[in-house]
Amino acid sequence: MTINETLTTEAGWIARGGTPVTPRTGRLRPLGLREVRLRDGFWQRRQQTNRDNSLAHIEQWLEKAGWLGNFDAAVTGDLPAARRGREFADTEVYKLLEALAWEHGRTGDEEIDRCFRSIAARVIAAQEPDGYLNTNYGRPGQAPRYSDLEWGHELYSFGYLIHAGIARARTAGEEELFAAAVRAADHVCDMFGPGGIEAFCGHAEIEMALVELYRLTGVRRYLDQAKLFVDRHGHGTLADIEFGRSYFQDDIPVRDADVFRGHAVRAVYLAAGAVDVAVETGDADLLAAVTRQWRNTVAKRTYITGGMGSRHQDEAFGDDFVLPPDRSYSETCAGVGSVLLAWRLLLAQGDLRYAELIERTLFNVIATSPADDGTRFFYTNTLHQRTVGAEPPSDVQVPRAASNLRAPWFDVSCCPTNLARTFASLAAYVATSDDDGVQIHQYTAASIDTVLPDGREIGLEIDTEYPADGRIAIRITRAPETPWTLSLRVPDWAAGATLDGLAISRGLVQLRRRFTAGETLVLDLPVRPRLIAGDDRIDAVRGAAAVQRGPVVYCLESVDVPVGVPFDSLHLDPDTEPADRDGTVVVTCRTTPPAKLDWPYRPLTEAPGDGVPLEVALHPYHRWARRGPSTMRVWIPLTPER
């Protein structure tokens, strides 16, 4: 099939606005970015900020930092002298292109389209005749191609290029960047296929990209290559490093591992690629292996926010139950990767808990990172800020994890671009379809219009201020004459949920019947605040509680504590339920003045005194530090046992 033919077969997707992940088989089918349109609500506002501010902000920084200029310098022969940024700087340009492609796909926005074309042209010009494209390798004075698979990020970089090309193909049918992506993929298969270099990239990403390219083109070679890369992990192929081979998942074969480990972004990206391979090759064992790892990771290595990765040193998962709030790395990109993975598992298996983790991660990691105006970002997402930080100036690029406040740009600036492509394609995660109907996974104001495989047209309009409010009105706007199934997810926390006033149990609610255009269903999810305890194997949250309201994790910020009350003196009274006053959560604390200590250890029997009661307001964790620098904690110590 030629590229033109491929793009023609994608024409169906183009009309539907494209979508990032299109498995050829599986329990559920994705919808396109024009089949689900976000309407005024929590996520639409963030998507609009991404469109209005973040995309231009990112483009400006890519110019200013010289990472876009690297491609021009490749053409003019000014590399390596003119090279700027880290070894993976090219990928931020590709991720911006992917974000622009989705944004244009969902809206047809011409300004976005022009921006895409202009950047894509600069990228394409830098590609070498054999398909290789990387501004950091292979020229005189640069390291040779593929000389540093551990840290070089070359295949990782190709992965993002391919994703950008696919996004453009699926949303515009435009062939130039897609053709460059195909040339790159062919080059990768030539170099790393049978008889080639028997290794893989120290940062997984190419696996997902190659499978998606197979989905788009039907060219089996890409799927085979992705499978080779997945299977090559875990045999000690890459060099040992100080962090150990688990850092890039070269310690245990994917099929044999029980839990995610090593660098968190690498781990979830590899797992997502492995799911893609498993689904397309019908490899039930591989799918079962990743599912097992996901379950163990969610049960033992995930923060209450959905955040993954607790180690600063190597941006890695800690051991089971090593989840200290104050050293939560919880990289924004790991949150994005966790959504990418859970989405693939959801499409394959239909299990609600994947949607539940996606919701948790969206509201508590993805929504937390960007500033209100979309021009500053958290790279890491701590759950406990002990000192009041200072916001970095808006023109300064900062080390990735050093800032404890949102920063405009980072030396390693993967998170802003990863968020941009996520927000632009966010509608894809709201709902799916199968042969018999539509499944709603995420509750947010949206309109859904889709056609089932048998031609039945279904239209829904969701109105809600969720998660601030638990009332979700679902109006049927188009419905076939025959019965079909509307599936609703009732979250695990939503005990007491009702549908049209009738009590429903948690889990999957399937309504199979005829619906009438114009009728409205009202789902009510009780979002009252609840005190949450952690498994006491999580050392750092023992004797403390968090507050969750609906899917949203709350936090205590110093700006909400009366002047004169030391932040560390606040202890939550476990016997008083948190109150919900028009959406503001109020908890009852006792203030025990911090001890003046020479030494912070004392006989157990010498307990501190009773405290003074005090009511304190909590706000959603994703809103923290939006009112200026503060100290903050998600887990609040309980008043000590007497």
Add this chain to the structure above:
Amino acid sequence: MTINETLTTEAGWIARGGTPVTPRTGRLRPLGLREVRLRDGFWQRRQQTNRDNSLAHIEQWLEKAGWLGNFDAAVTGDLPAARRGREFADTEVYKLLEALAWEHGRTGDEEIDRCFRSIAARVIAAQEPDGYLNTNYGRPGQAPRYSDLEWGHELYSFGYLIHAGIARARTAGEEELFAAAVRAADHVCDMFGPGGIEAFCGHAEIEMALVELYRLTGVRRYLDQAKLFVDRHGHGTLADIEFGRSYFQDDIPVRDADVFRGHAVRAVYLAAGAVDVAVETGDADLLAAVTRQWRNTVAKRTYITGGMGSRHQDEAFGDDFVLPPDRSYSETCAGVGSVLLAWRLLLAQGDLRYAELIERTLFNVIATSPADDGTRFFYTNTLHQRTVGAEPPSDVQVPRAASNLRAPWFDVSCCPTNLARTFASLAAYVATSDDDGVQIHQYTAASIDTVLPDGREIGLEIDTEYPADGRIAIRITRAPETPWTLSLRVPDWAAGATLDGLAISRGLVQLRRRFTAGETLVLDLPVRPRLIAGDDRIDAVRGAAAVQRGPVVYCLESVDVPVGVPFDSLHLDPDTEPADRDGTVVVTCRTTPPAKLDWPYRPLTEAPGDGVPLEVALHPYHRWARRGPSTMRVWIPLTPER
């Protein structure tokens, strides 16, 4: 004064066995390594293992790893091709020389003396005519001298060379290595003195060395240079790095800081050098600043073991109360540095809490690191081991912090040599004198023979199995006719202590009277095990307790838990006192089977069930992993509140 004259004036120290730190002023005076001799007991056994096994083990590894050969290669012109090891590899040779010097000083051991001479000759041969000595810099193909003050460790390396030279001068009067050290110090002063490079070394150490050289030689230039180095910290002189300038204490001037921060070893080394400068220049403000920092650090940034530094990423102090047991870095060298610092403060001020922290650090960090045979070492000292590790083979050099068991040698092998010089000079920390008598700071079997400044001769013999047993017999072996003061430290944990059967209060006990040779005092410190709680601002130990018996912290090891009882199911019953059965500590636990979880967070009201009672034996933390790999925890969760 010539070098020969200097060594002559040191003759007094040579007879007394030398001592590492000899302030010209201060509250207390150090004793020499022949004035305090360890006798059969806890520390003597470790000192003997150091002599019998560790010193040879270190020498063999220095040869095998090529770090000693670097000096030969410098002479034969084979650098940089033949260079082995990290940029600071030279220093391990210097620290071995210092250890050998103290060992020979205290015993006159001829084999040790030969070993010293042989290694020293190879080092001295590599020194360049202008006094510069470093096998990693300045030759064609190497980085230029002083081109990387942030990471190069050149002055740090000179510091250890100077310390080795001083140790030799104070114990043998041998002039060759001392002369090399003086040439190096002169070179440093020429290069970094007034009008020279206005910077300092990214790793403090030279400051202590230069002051000690001033103490030995009386040459003011060395003291002035040390003061310059101390004062140059904190003004943003060194380049900013990802860890921030606090990493090498270049964020805040020493006089202005309130607490230790950044890389823990660098922080305590700099503080020790600053105390030295303050004492010799009579700078009360500087001494007060370091004292303030020490107090805040001990109150808020120190593990119950005395360990310092909780961050793996940058081997650094965390924020106040960030002391997670499972990510305790607590580097062995930071423990050594903490002892060096507290000892200088103790000599300057006489405050017992310095001796108390030294004791805690010796028994719970320094004693923990080496294996029983002295040929394997912990680099980091975790307080919570969650997975059973595998002991590295005896012929393999491992990454510094990767091993969770004692390893024979490390890529960065600072700890084994730092321990070696500490064990060889350990007697120095036992006691001091002043004009009116002797102060005993550390209780261990020892004989003390010293002469007060007015010529009065005092002899003591301490017999004890402390800390296994709290009975300490102090026999007077020589006493003047006139009254003098014997000062004893009664530790803060020792409520109920008695002296000759009479109750005494905690703190300083001063006995001023005539003593008779042959009389024996019996101090009894009740070492019964106690449950200890942490300040609840230390997240990770909230709702948990540790057990301390005397100065020794205990731990729970999986090898002591009955087969079939999951280690993580054990919860300490806070209402049952630990029992002491002939030195074995037994605690009452309840076993709550770990929950089978999909998600490790639950409503606070859904508490886990009651457990089954079980008695479990604890052992001293310093003995952990001596019976093979195990899981371990110092802080044991309490049975949850009902």
